[in-house]
Amino acid sequence: MREYYAHQIQTRPSEGMTIIKSGKLLHQYIVDTYTATEQERLRFLRLNQKQLRAELYTNVCDALDNGDTDAAHLGKKVILPSSFTAGPCYMSEKYQDAMAICRFYGNPHLFITFTANPNWVELKEHLDAYGGDSPNNRPDLECRVFKLKLNEMLSDFKKGVFFPKTVAAYTVVYTIEFQKRGLPHAHILLWFEGFKGEATAAVIDQYITAELPDRDTDREGFELVERHMIHGPCGNKHPQSPCMEKGECSKKYPKNYSNTTKIDKYGFVVYKRRAHSSSYVLKGRVELDNQYVVPHNLPLLKKYQAHINVEWCCKTSAIKYLFKYITKGVDRALLLLQEKGKSREEIEKKKQHLELDEIDRFQECRYISACEASWHLFSFHIHHNEPSVMKLTLHLPGKHRVVIDPTKRLEEVLSRDDIEKTMLTAYFEANKKYEEARELTYVQFPSRFVYHSDIKEWTPRKKGTAIGRVTYVHPAAGGLYYLRIIVNVVKGAFGFEHLATVGGTTFEEYRDACYALGLLDDDKEWHDAIVEPSYWATCRQLRRLFITILIYCEVGNPRNLWDHVWNILAEDILYMKQKEFNFPGLILQDEELKQYTLMETERLLK
Structure with missing residues (x-):
């Protein structure tokens, strides 16, 4: 369907051009065709999610032992998976990938916003070739020319034409967004090769x-x-x-x-x-x-002749908000509606439905411009990062998720040859097979090995590189949280038992193994539990995590924990107070920041 509509909006002087000469009606046609294709994709997801369910492997075994052989009674329904482009899970995954690159290479050096120019010469020449028209009447052309310009710009960055060459031959993250009035723009993050330390005024003036x-x-x-x-x-x-x-x-x-x-x-x-x-x-x-x-950068402006805002990235941990900004997701229309004749219970039921149904929540008040519809119809990427980032799954023994078909009996599900194989167990097997693998931790593994999901095996990498990202585990998750701590430091593990063995002693709990390795001394795990997610989580999320740790975890010295992490919890306080007091030049001393942070934390406790 998508290919057919993309074919319809091409310029063909030898054929009829009624559609592309329709002016504002072309905008409506493009939006309608895209919403039809997207609706079809969403309908497919909704209709097929009842057929594939995911459940813990041990739960399937328990159900079979209890005499429950119907697979339809098991599973957690997945509503809108991360494979759906532009969905909330998709954008969250891309944010985590971008932060993984940031963790590996450090903060980016440049943040560039590149906006399409409807008056580009290439656009006008194309329009003049078939009788002339306004560029704003051809959102499809604006997108195609912008994509060509963007590709050429990224090629220039790779060659080091305007700025120093990027690290690892090519390190870049970009996301495409669309203004409410239509024009596409790209948010680009660049890392320079060989540039270390904080920038000086002379370096910044050289490029901006x-x-x-x-x-x-x-x-x-x-x-x-x-x-x-x-x-x-x-x-x-x-x-x-x-x-x-x-x-x-x-x-x-x-x-x-x-x-x-x-x-x-x-x-x-x-x-x-x-x-x-x-x-x-x-x-x-x-x-x-x-x-x-x-x-701006003047040579870059002269070549591409468009609005190109170039900013030097601040050397601060608040860089995560920049990544949040470029992966915030789709636009929505703001409406205020009041339903008459419906009881409060019916309204609450509707809210609960939206909380459970991610597809409906994604579609509610969705705003789509003609340029965004054109971009998706041409199947252009809305997000890209190099090098690639690989998400590494984690689970306790027998606690991995399996995909089950509700039409099959559980005996058939459990009889599959690869039912017990996972990415983590394949990592254990690779350590047994390859000697060079034993020099790497789990998160370092993708840099030198490639995972084949079809056969669930790791093999040595022949070319390229990748960055590993172990999925986040909340401190309240118990054994899984401590397992994550261990796999981040232990190299060459041969199995779950190996990870729980320290100095010849095998511990029943991974927490005890962490203590034996010296990873939990002086509340260290709780300090790390806040410091690690501080690279990607918002301050509000971190303050909630701090409260959870205080209430539900065994913190030996809460005051030391507060003294160590309060500045992390306070990163957004100055910005909040500047907006609250409508005073952009407001400056707060450390003691004032600490007091405001305590007030925000106390507010969450109530």
Whole structure:
């Protein structure tokens, strides 16, 4: 179906072009065709999830021992899997993958936002070839040209044309988003090769500028910055601007003047913006100077002639919010509806239904523009990262999940040859088979070995590389949580028993093995339980985790735990208070941050 509709919206001068010359009706046609194809995919998922169910292997065995041989009575229904592109689980997986790359290579160096330009020469030449039309009437063309430009830009980054070469030959993460008015844009993260330590002002100035070029010596650069890289007018010069919220620009323009580039105490870059009375542009009747220039790279702007915002990534743990931003998922329309004639019980029942039915929740108030529909009809990727990231599953002995067919008897399910094989047990077998494998932990394994899911085996990698990511386990999970601690430090494990053996003694509980390895001394596991997810979890989630650990886990010295992690729990407090007080320049001392964090934590306890 998708291929047929993608075929329909191609330009063919020798054939009838009624569809592509329909103007705004073409927008409606593209959106309708995409929603039809997506609805078909969702319908397939809904109809087939009753046929495939997942359950713990031991639970299947227990059911058979108890005389229950009907597979239809077992299993947890999966609603919207991570294999569905743009779904919540899909975007969450991509966020975790991006953070795994960040953990491996460190913080990215550049954050680039590249927006399509409807006035590109290539677009106009194509439209003129069949009689002319407005570029905004052809969202399909805008997407295709933007995709070509994006591919060429990424190729330039790989070759080191505008910036230093990326690490490991090519390390990049990008996500495609679509503005409500239609134009696609890409959020790109780059890691530089051989660049270590914190950036200096000279390094940042070498690649990024936030000033107008000289009108006389660089006329082309000045006109491009004027056309694509000026924000506003807003603020006092235009209080009715769409970016204004509560009398302030939501993008924090106009920026303050600065004679030099510097990095503030929170790790954010303040770009050089000098005050020149003769350097300004006119937007209507308003003069805008360097305070309104969006940071950019001039050579990159000259080649691609579009809005390309280039920012140096701040050296702070708040980098996870940047990854959250680029993987936040699809747009939604905001509506306020009030149902009449329905009881409170019926409304609550509807809410519970949406909580259980991820497909309905995904479709509720979904906003789809013509450009987004075109992008999906052409089957272009909305997310990409290199190198690839492999999710490594974890389970206790006999606690792995198996996929069962409800039409088969449980004896048939358990009689499959590979029923007890998993990614983790295949790792144990590879350690027995390959001597070089014994030098690696579980999370390091994908860098030198490839997992074949069809035969459930690991084999030595012949080319390329990959980054491993062990699935997160909550501290309240008990044995599985301690197993995860062990597999992250023990190399060359031959089996579950090997992981529980320390100094010739085999322990019944993995927690005891952790103590024997010295991994749990002085509440170390609870400190690590907060520090590890701090690289990807939000501060609100971390504060809830802190409370869970205090209430349900055996913490020997809660005050030491608080002193060690309070600054992690407080990362978003300054931003929250700046918004609450409508004071972007607010600065809080450490003691004030600590008190506000305690107040937020106390609020969660109530």
